[in-house]
Amino acid sequence: MDRTEPFPQPNFQEQQRNALNYQFSPEELKVLQECNREAFFQRSLPLGTVFGLGTYYAVQRGLLK
16 A cells, blocks of 8 residues: 555644534543642642742741832
8 A cells, every 4th residue: 555645634723623613521521620620729729828828928027028
């Protein structure tokens, strides 16, 4: 099977249209919600707490005004 032409590739706009029309399954939505919840509690909340307390401490010590 000797093929000289590559398979046709969809252009960027066609790929974008297909991505915008994608419908997530209920299982996929459940996984996305779980990922968002875990990301918040494992990354956002600890970082926000550390930076908030660090800023408070710096203001109390006169390092920040």
